Amino acid sequence: MNSRRILFRLVPIVIAGLVVFYQFISAEKVTNDAGRTARYALNSEQEQALGLQSYQQVLSEVQTVTSGPEYELVKRVAERLAAATGKAAQTFDWKVSLVRSPQINAFCLPGGKIVVYTGILSVAKTEAGLAAVMGHEMAHATLRHGSERLLSQKATQTFMTGVQVSVGDMSYEQQRAVMGALGAGAQYGILLPFSRDHESEADAIGLRYMARAGYDPREAVEFWKRMSEATARGGDKPPEFMSTHPSDSTRIANLQRLLPEALKEYQQTQ
Numbered sequence: 001m002n003s004r005r006i007l008f009r010l011v012p013i014v015i016a017g018l019v020v021f022y023q024f025i026s027a028e029k030v031t032n033d034a035g036r037t038a039r040y041a042l043n044s045e046q047e048q049a050l051g052l053q054s055y056q057q058v059l060s061e062v063q064t065v066t067s068g069p070e071y072e073l074v075k076r077v078a079e080r081l082a083a084a085t086g087k088a089a090q091t092f093d094w095k096v097s098l099v100r101s102p103q104i105n106a107f108c109l110p111g112g113k114i115v116v117y118t119g120i121l122s123v124a125k126t127e128a129g130l131a132a133v134m135g136h137e138m139a140h141a142t143l144r145h146g147s148e149r150l151l152s153q154k155a156t157q158t159f160m161t162g163v164q165v166s167v168g169d170m171s172y173e174q175q176r177a178v179m180g181a182l183g184a185g186a187q188y189g190i191l192l193p194f195s196r197d198h199e200s201e202a203d204a205i206g207l208r209y210m211a212r213a214g215y216d217p218r219e220a221v222e223f224w225k226r227m228s229e230a231t232a233r234g235g236d237k238p239p240e241f242m243s244t245h246p247s248d249s250t251r252i253a254n255l256q257r258l259l260p261e262a263l264k265e266y267q268q269t270q
Contacts, residue, residue, distance in 0.1 A: 008166070008169070009166045009167075010166070011166075012162045012163070012165035012166045013159075013162045013163060013166050014162075015162060016158050016159050016161060016162020016163070017159065017162070019158050019162075020155045020158050020159055023151065023154060023155055023158065024039060024151075024155065027039040027040055027041060027151055028040045028043055030144075032088070032143050032144070033085075033086075033088040033139075033142055033143055033205055034143065034201050034204060034205055036201070038143070038144070038148050039148065039151055040144055040147035040148055040150075040151060041147050041148075041150040041151035041154060042147045042150065044091060044144075047110035047111060047144060047146070047147050048091070048092075048093075048110055048111030049111075050109075050110060051109035051110030051111035051112075051113050051141075052109075052111060052113060054109050054113070055095070055097075055109050055113035055115070058099075058115055059097055059115075062099045062100070062101065063099065063100040063101075064097050064098060064099055064100070065098040065099070065100050065118065066098075070098060070118060070121060071098050073121075073127060073130065074096055074098045074116050074130070074134075075096055076127075077127060077130050077131050077134055078094065078096040078114055078134060079094075080131070080213040080214065080215075081131060081134055081135050081138055081209050081210065081213050082094045082112065082138070083213065084208075084209045084210075084212035084213040085138065085142050085209060088142035088143070089112060089138075089141070089142045092111055092112035092141070092142075093111060093112060094112040094113075094114070095112065095113050095114065096114040096115075096116065097114070097115050097116070098116050098117075098118060099115055099116065099117045099118065100118050101117045101118060101119055102117075102118070102119040103117040103119045103120075104117070104119045104120045104123055104227075104230055104231070105117045105119065105120060106120050106133050106134060106137050107137050107140075108134075108137040108138045108140060108141040109141065110141055110144065110146055110147070111141070112138070112141055114134065114137065114138065116130075116134065120133060123223070123226050123227055123230050124223060125223075125226065126219060127215070128210070128215040128216050128219035129219050129222065129223040129226070131210040131213060131215040131219070132206065132207075132210055132215075132217075132219055132220035132223040132224070133223060133227075134206075135205075135206035135207065135209040135210040135213075135215075135220075136202050136203055136206035137202070137206070138206065138209060139201070139202040139203075139204075139205035139206040139209060140198070140202045142205070143198070143201060143202065143205060145198045145201075145202065148198070149191075149194065149195065149198070152191065152194055153191065156186050156191065160179070160182060160183065160186065163178070163179070163182055164179060167179070195245070196245060196246050199245045199246055199251070200246055200250075200251070200254055203220075203251060203254060203255060203258075204254070204258055206220070207220050207255060207258055207259075207262045208262060208265060210262075211262040211263070211265040211266040211269070212265055212266075212269065213269075214266070214269040214270070215266070216266060217258075217259060217262035217263060217265075217266055218259060218263070220255050221252055221255050221256055221259070224248065224251055224252050224255065225248075225252060227248075228248035228252070231248075
């Protein structure tokens, strides 16, 4: 390969690398509630606007429960947990909705918009069990994981575009092989591990929130054991390295390791 062709290959990759570097250094930089330095693609106002828009869209497509013991339970847990989030959510406008659905699911959108499906209540079983899953989802929002993942995805896409230009003179089969290998490397080596780290971080901070709110953090371990059993009935799960979430055994072991510190916070509330 002559020097001219080498230069042709390198220039788009170098340009892409410079763009990624600019994206990184120009992004908002914050020490999050877990004590980790994080960078975000969107500012808080943009995140919260998108969160509210998504929340309204979700509610327009489902049947919500607005009264009764299940609704009061979800509302009470949300209020207690929101009070435990502290400075991380000082600009949040917390809202919670209970959706009538057999889905075993709950999530919290940026800005503190919480959606809980009735299907998860039977897995939660207790108020503390519900606090475990809601605390986890609320932690994703206070840690601003969505905006952080967006920055990672933008950087990955920028670099992949540079490589695609670099191999533009190759045959279609060669291009497909190169881009396929790089795509798999980015997926399994960067994006999925990043997502699993976020899940573990939300577990840790969610455990802290429920303990501060006066819920026994030991119930988090029991909840995720029940969750593991419930999801196992849905079929085989992919191996951990192919998943956005840690394996059930990894998650439970991590929570057990974090329990002593969480119990100290819980005991202070008693």
